Amino acid sequence: MRALALLLCLAACAPVSRDLRVGSKRFTESRVLGELGVIVARGTGATVAPRTEFGGTMLAWNALRTGAIDLYPDYTGTIINEILAGESIESAEELTEALAQHGIRSTAPLGFNNTYAIGLREERAHELGIERVSDLAQHPDLKLGFSNEFMDRADGWPGLRETYGLPQSDVRGLDHDVAYRALESGALDAIDLYSTDAEIDYYALRVLEDDRAYFPRYDAVFLYRAELATTAPTLVRELDRLAGKISEDAMVAMNARAKLELVPAATVASEFAASQLDLHVLTTERTLAERLWLRTKEHLTLVLISLFAAIVIAIPLGILAARRERLGQVVLAITGILQTVPSLALLVVMIPLLKLLGAPSTYLIGSAPAILALFLYGLLPIVRNTHQGLKDIPGDLRDAAEALGLSARAKLWRIELPLASTSILAGIKTSAVINIGTATLGALIGAGGYGQAILTGITLDDTALILEGALPAALLALIVEYGVRSKTRDYS
Amino acid sequence: MTTASTEGSAGELRHAIEFTRTTVRFGATTAVNGIELSVPAGRTTALIGPSGCGKTTLLRLAVGLQRADLGDVRVLGRRIESNSLAELRHSIGYVVQEGGLFPHLSCEKNVSIVAEFLGWDSERIRARMSELCALVQLPEDLIARAPSKLSGGQRQRVGLMRALFLDPELLLLDEPLAALDPMVRAELQDDLKQIFARLEKSVLLVTHDLAEAGYLGDELVLMRAGQVVQRGSLRELFEEPTDPFVTSFVSAQRGARDVLAEAAQ
Ligand SMILES: Nc1ncnc2c1ncn2[C@@H]1O[C@H](COP(=O)(O)OP(=O)(O)O)[C@@H](O)[C@H]1O
Numbered sequence: 001m002r003a004l005a006l007l008l009c010l011a012a013c014a015p016v017s018r019d020l021r022v023g024s025k026r027f028t029e030s031r032v033l034g035e036l037g038v039i040v041a042r043g044t045g046a047t048v049a050p051r052t053e054f055g056g057t058m059l060a061w062n063a064l065r066t067g068a069i070d071l072y073p074d075y076t077g078t079i080i081n082e083i084l085a086g087e088s089i090e091s092a093e094e095l096t097e098a099l100a101q102h103g104i105r106s107t108a109p110l111g112f113n114n115t116y117a118i119g120l121r122e123e124r125a126h127e128l129g130i131e132r133v134s135d136l137a138q139h140p141d142l143k144l145g146f147s148n149e150f151m152d153r154a155d156g157w158p159g160l161r162e163t164y165g166l167p168q169s170d171v172r173g174l175d176h177d178v179a180y181r182a183l184e185s186g187a188l189d190a191i192d193l194y195s196t197d198a199e200i201d202y203y204a205l206r207v208l209e210d211d212r213a214y215f216p217r218y219d220a221v222f223l224y225r226a227e228l229a230t231t232a233p234t235l236v237r238e239l240d241r242l243a244g245k246i247s248e249d250a251m252v253a254m255n256a257r258a259k260l261e262l263v264p265a266a267t268v269a270s271e272f273a274a275s276q277l278d279l280h281v282l283t284t285e286r287t288l289a290e291r292l293w294l295r296t297k298e299h300l301t302l303v304l305i306s307l308f309a310a311i312v313i314a315i316p317l318g319i320l321a322a323r324r325e326r327l328g329q330v331v332l333a334i335t336g337i338l339q340t341v342p343s344l345a346l347l348v349v350m351i352p353l354l355k356l357l358g359a360p361s362t363y364l365i366g367s368a369p370a371i372l373a374l375f376l377y378g379l380l381p382i383v384r385n386t387h388q389g390l391k392d393i394p395g396d397l398r399d400a401a402e403a404l405g406l407s408a409r410a411k412l413w414r415i416e417l418p419l420a421s422t423s424i425l426a427g428i429k430t431s432a433v434i435n436i437g438t439a440t441l442g443a444l445i446g447a448g449g450y451g452q453a454i455l456t457g458i459t460l461d462d463t464a465l466i467l468e469g470a471l472p473a474a475l476l477a478l479i480v481e482y483g484v485r486s487k488t489r490d491y492s
Numbered sequence: 493m494t495t496a497s498t499e500g501s502a503g504e505l506r507h508a509i510e511f512t513r514t515t516v517r518f519g520a521t522t523a524v525n526g527i528e529l530s531v532p533a534g535r536t537t538a539l540i541g542p543s544g545c546g547k548t549t550l551l552r553l554a555v556g557l558q559r560a561d562l563g564d565v566r567v568l569g570r571r572i573e574s575n576s577l578a579e580l581r582h583s584i585g586y587v588v589q590e591g592g593l594f595p596h597l598s599c600e601k602n603v604s605i606v607a608e609f610l611g612w613d614s615e616r617i618r619a620r621m622s623e624l625c626a627l628v629q630l631p632e633d634l635i636a637r638a639p640s641k642l643s644g645g646q647r648q649r650v651g652l653m654r655a656l657f658l659d660p661e662l663l664l665l666d667e668p669l670a671a672l673d674p675m676v677r678a679e680l681q682d683d684l685k686q687i688f689a690r691l692e693k694s695v696l697l698v699t700h701d702l703a704e705a706g707y708l709g710d711e712l713v714l715m716r717a718g719q720v721v722q723r724g725s726l727r728e729l730f731e732e733p734t735d736p737f738v739t740s741f742v743s744a745q746r747g748a749r750d751v752l753a754e755a756a757q
C-alpha cells in the first residue's frame with residue numbers, strides 16, 4: 001500500500017518536460033490574445049503546443065487550474081465576478097491572494113478595458129431617444145438578446161436588471177456572434193457588447209452610457225500557473241513586459257482585422273508583435289490542403305479510437321445481454337440512457353469525470369474527454385445490434401449448433417458471431433456515423449477536428465470556414481454510410 | 493421395461509433411447525405427456541403423427557436441447573448430464589427439421605466443423621469426407637460450395653454427412669425429406685434405406701408420412717398429443733389398430749397401402 005502511494009507520488013512529482021500549452025476562449029479577441037501568448041512563449045525559445053480553445057470561462061479556468069493548460073487571457077471583471085464570485089474581492093492585493101490560493105497568478109493589465117456594454121443600432125436609439133442604460137426602463141417592449149454567458153453571470157443580466165429596474169420580458173440568450181446579425185436585421189433591439197468589439201463601428205451601434213456604473217472594469221490580463229515562475233522565468237518576465245502595451249484602439253483594430261477582414265488570429269497577433277513589441281516570430285500560414293489534412297487526422301483519431309474502444313466493450317456486452325435476458329435489459333437501458341444525454345453536456349461532463357477518475361491533468365482537455373464521450377455514445381448501437389443479431393439466429397440453426405457438441409467458445413466464434421455479423425456490422429456503422437457528427441463538438445473542449453473550423457467559422461461569420469469543416473465531416477459520414485457496404489449476404 | 497435391461501456390458505445395449513414417464517410443458521401447452529417409449533438399438537424406428545404432437549420435442553430431449561419437466565430420459569444407456577453433454581452429443585448425429593446447414597460456411601466446413609474442433613488432421617478429415625460423399629452419393633466437387641448453391645436434395649445429403657461425420661451410434665432425423673419434391677424424395681428414400689441397412693445404426697426418424705415411415709422404418713411409433721398411441725409394423729397399424737385414431741390416421745394416407753402391398757410381394 002505504502003509502496004503504491006510512493007509510486008504514485010513519484011509518478012506525479014517526476015519533472016515531465018512537455019510543451020507549453022496556451023489556451024483561449026472561443027471569441028475573436030481571446031483568440032488573438034491567445035495567439036499573442038503563443039508568440040511570446042515561442043520568443044523565449046519554449047516549444048509551444050497549438051492553442052486550445054474553450055467554449056466558456058469556467059472550462060478555460062478549470063483547464064488552467066488543473067494544469068491542462070499553462071496560461072490563457074482573461075479579464076479582471078470576469079475573474080472577480082464570475083470565477084471567484086464567492087470571495088468578494090475589493091482590491092488588487094486581494095485578487096492576487098485569491099488567485100494564489102488556486103496556484104494561479106495574473107500579469108499586470110495589458111492596457112485596455114473591454115467592459116460589457118449595452119448597444120442599439122444608432123438609428124433605432126435615435127428614434128427612441130435612448131442614450132443611457134437607465135433610458136431602457138421607459139421602453140418595456142424592447143426585444144433584448146444577450147450572449148448565453150451574460151444571461152447567467154453574476155455580473156450580467158440579472159444584476160443589470162436589478163440595478164436599473166429594467167422591465168423587459170422578451171429577453172433571450174443566444175450566441176454573441178449571432179446577436180450582431182439579429183440586431184442588424186431588426187430581430188433584436190438591444191444586445192450586450194464587448195466594448196472592444198469591432199462590430200460596434202461596423203454596424204454603427206450606439207453604446208449606452210452605464211450611468212449607474214454597474215459594469216466593473218474588465219482589464220485584460222494573462223492568467224498563468226504559479227509554477228511558471230520557476231519553470232519558465234523568462235516567459236513570466238516577457239508576459240509582464242506586455243503590461244500597458246495594448247491600447248483600446250489597438251485591440252479594436254486587431255479585432256476588426258481578425259473578425260471583419262477574416263485575417264487569421266495568428267497573423268493578426270504576429271503583426272502586432274512585430275510592430276509594437278519588436279517580436280518577430282514566424283507564423284506559417286497553412287494551406288487549405290494542410291489544414292484539411294490536419295483536421296482530418298484529428299477527427300479520425302477521435303472517431304477511430306472511440307469507435308475501437310466501443311467495439312471492444314460493446315460486443316461482449318451485447319453477447320452478455322443475449323445470454324442473460326434480465327442483465328441484458330439493464331445493460332441496454334443504461335447504454336440507451338447514455339445516448340439520450342445531449343452530446344454537448346456529455347462532452348463537458350467528461351472533464352470532471354476524468355479528474356474524479358484520477359486522470360493526469362494533461363488528459364483533462366482535448367482529445368481524451370472527447371474520446372471518452374464518443375466512446376460512451378458509440379456503445380448503444382453496437383450493444384443493441386449484437387444482442388439483436390444473436391437473438392435473431394433462427395431456432396433450427398441454434399439447435400443444430402448446440403447439438404454439435406462444440407464448446408461454448410467455439411460455438412460463439414465459429415457459428416453465432418458470424419451469423420450475427422451482418423447485424424453487428426450495421427451497429428458499428430451506425431456508431432461510426434453518429435460519432436463522425438458528434439466529434440465536431442469536440443472542438444469546444446479543445447479536441448480539434450473538423451469542428452474547429454466550424455466553430456471558428458461561426459465566431460468569424462465566415463461561411464467558407466464553416467464549410468471547410470462541415471463539408472468534410474458530412475462527406476466522411478456519407479462515405480461510411482454508403483461506401484462501406486455492410487455485407488448483406490444473400491443466404492437464400 | 494426396466495432401465496436395468498438396457499445396461500450390462502457396452503456391446504449389448506438394447507435401447508438407444510428410453511423415455512420414462514417423460515413430460516415437457518411450454519406454458520399451458522403440454523408437448524410431451526408422460527410418454528413411455530424405448531427406441532431399440534441397431535434398428536430404424538419411424539416416429540409418425542400429426543403436426544404438433546411432440547415429435548420434434550422428443551428428439552430435442554434426446555440431444556439435451558430440451559429439459560424434461562417430469563420423468564427421465566436415458567440416451568445410449570446414460571442419463572443426460574450437463575458435464576458430459578458434449579461427449580454424448582459427439583455420439584449422436586442430429587439433423588434438424590430444416591436441415592440446419594450454416595449459411596456462412598461452405599458445405600465442406602459445415603460437415604467437418606466438429607472434427608476440426610476436436611483436432612482431426614486435414615488428411616483424416618479429407619479421407620472421411622470422400623468416404624461420406626460416396627455413402628450419401630454426393631459428387632465430391634459440390635462440397636466446396638455454399639449450402640445455398642445446392643439443390644434441396646443435395647442439402648439434405650450434406651446434412652446427413654455432417655450428422656454421420658464422427659460415426660455416431662445414434663442418428664436422429666427430423667422430417668429429412670419433408671421439403672423435397674416427389675421425384676427427389678423417392679430417390680432419397682431409396683438411398684436412405686440403403687444407408688441405414690449398410691450402417692446398422694440406431695436411427696430415430698421423424699416423418700408425418702405414413703408411407704415413408706413404412707418404407708424406411710423397421711418399426712413404427714404413432715404419436716398423438718404427446719403420447720404413444722400404437723407401435724408396431726405398418727401391417728399392424730392397418731390390420732390391428734388399437735384406437736379409432738389409428739384407423740383414421742392410416743386411412744387418411746392413401747399411398748401407405750401401396751407400400752404394404754409392395755412389401756407383401
Ligand atoms: N419452444 C416452444 N415454446 C412453446 N411451445 C412449443 C415450443 N416448442 C414446441 N412447442 C409446442 O409443443 C407442441 C409440440 O411441438 P413439436 O414437438 O414441435 O411437434 P411436432 O414436431 O410433432 O410437429 C406444439 O403444440 C408446439 O406448438
Ligand SMILES: [Mg+2]
Nearest residue numbers: 547548549589
Ligand atoms: Mg416437428
